[in-house]
Amino acid sequence: MKNILAGLVFASLPALAHHSFAAEYDNKQPVTFTGVVMKLDWMNPHVYFYVDATDKDGKVTHWACEAGNPNALARRGWKKTSLKAGDQVTVEGYRAKDGTSTMNARSITLGDGSKVFAASSEDGGPVN
Amino acid sequence: MGTRLLLFVALASHAFAQAGDNAQLPLPPSLPSPGNGLPDFNGVWQAPYTPDLARSFGGPLPFTAFGADRFKTHLGGDDPHGYCQPTGPTRAIHSPFPFEIIQSAGMMTILFEIDHTFRRIFTDNRPHPKDQDITWYGDSIGRYEGNALYVDTTGVSDRSWLDTAGHQHSEKLHITETFAKTGADTIKWTVTYDDPVYFTKPWSVSLDVKRQKYDIMEMICTDNNQDMPHYITSKPKP
Numbered sequence: 001m002k003n004i005l006a007g008l009v010f011a012s013l014p015a016l017a018h019h020s021f022a023a024e025y026d027n028k029q030p031v032t033f034t035g036v037v038m039k040l041d042w043m044n045p046h047v048y049f050y051v052d053a054t055d056k057d058g059k060v061t062h063w064a065c066e067a068g069n070p071n072a073l074a075r076r077g078w079k080k081t082s083l084k085a086g087d088q089v090t091v092e093g094y095r096a097k098d099g100t101s102t103m104n105a106r107s108i109t110l111g112d113g114s115k116v117f118a119a120s121s122e123d124g125g126p127v128n
Numbered sequence: 129m130g131t132r133l134l135l136f137v138a139l140a141s142h143a144f145a146q147a148g149d150n151a152q153l154p155l156p157p158s159l160p161s162p163g164n165g166l167p168d169f170n171g172v173w174q175a176p177y178t179p180d181l182a183r184s185f186g187g188p189l190p191f192t193a194f195g196a197d198r199f200k201t202h203l204g205g206d207d208p209h210g211y212c213q214p215t216g217p218t219r220a221i222h223s224p225f226p227f228e229i230i231q232s233a234g235m236m237t238i239l240f241e242i243d244h245t246f247r248r249i250f251t252d253n254r255p256h257p258k259d260q261d262i263t264w265y266g267d268s269i270g271r272y273e274g275n276a277l278y279v280d281t282t283g284v285s286d287r288s289w290l291d292t293a294g295h296q297h298s299e300k301l302h303i304t305e306t307f308a309k310t311g312a313d314t315i316k317w318t319v320t321y322d323d324p325v326y327f328t329k330p331w332s333v334s335l336d337v338k339r340q341k342y343d344i345m346e347m348i349c350t351d352n353n354q355d356m357p358h359y360i361t362s363k364p365k366p
Contacts, residue, residue, distance in 0.1 A: 045353060066354070
């Protein structure tokens with residue numbers, strides 16, 4: 001069943017052609033954080049959004065999050081207003097190999113529990 | 129109503145829900161058939177995204193020792209398209225972006241959404257140029273036969289990669305393609321790569337290309353390429 005679900009996700013997420021997952025991200029460094037969207041760039045070749053996440057000790061990390069391609073997302077009905085500055089989000093994905101606070105978002109959940117954008121797939125990266 | 133509502137709630141709450149179609153996007157223009165008994169390829173199409181040609185080939189490619197070593201040692205961060213350099217003539221066909229075909233007298237033009245670029249396939253019986261320049265997209269000539277267009281491409285720069293998985297080629301690459309019309313809304317695209325530097329024998333992949341609901345859009349790769357500084361690459365950092 002899990003495999004079937006994984007297959008469905010694989011088939012339903014916008015694809016990424018611009019570069020392979022391994023070119024930039026580390027599948028051994030999964031990251032999950034909750035924070036506030038500061039900015040969204042609905043631009044090619046990837047949508048980027050920026051999240052300030054505050055940990056238990058009050059330390060703020062500024063995350064740069066890569067999502068799918070805006071054209072592919074638009075064809076699936078998403079809009080640049082589907083995620084906006086001020087939204088509370090929980091983001092799951094994988095960190096860049098270079099250790100910066102850059103990550104590939106595989107799952108984006110809004111405060112009400114709904115999911116937006118999905119992420120990139122068929123890029124050799126893990127399937128969530 | 130009850131069943132529909134339940135289905136809607138189930139779909140909407142499903143962890144992997146997506147927004148659905150976008151009714152605001154423009155539809156493809158309606159182009160007339162090329163006539164003269166030619167197969168009608170006019171319209172907007174998309175092939176299944178194929179980041180790894182070996183997967184569609186069904187196994188490892190028939191590498192020469194040199195080709196195998198190049199593939200084994202490549203870095204994904206060296207992918208030219210990661211730097212918004214061109215895809216070359218065929219990677220754009222199996223990218224995750226649609227393309228529009230326009231047939232005219234003596235030429236078939238492909239307008240690729242990816243990189244907002246194009247490819248011209250001459251169908252006016254000309255040969256490849258003598259003393260051919262090496263270019264990113266090479267030189268493509270084609271001939272119609274029955275329901276298909278047969279295309280021959282040479283002169284492709286070895287700076288382009290064949291796919292996202294890192295399969296590469298030399299400038300001796302000879303590409304042959306068949307665009308076969310298999311239905312009103314379907315094309316069977318078959319590509320054969322022949323490159324004695326990288327491969328011991330020619331190898332082929334076939335993909336089912338489908339007519340698309342939406343028009344092509346603008347895709348300017350250099351618009352916001354935030355990835356470049358983060359690649360693990362042998363290239364100098366930008």
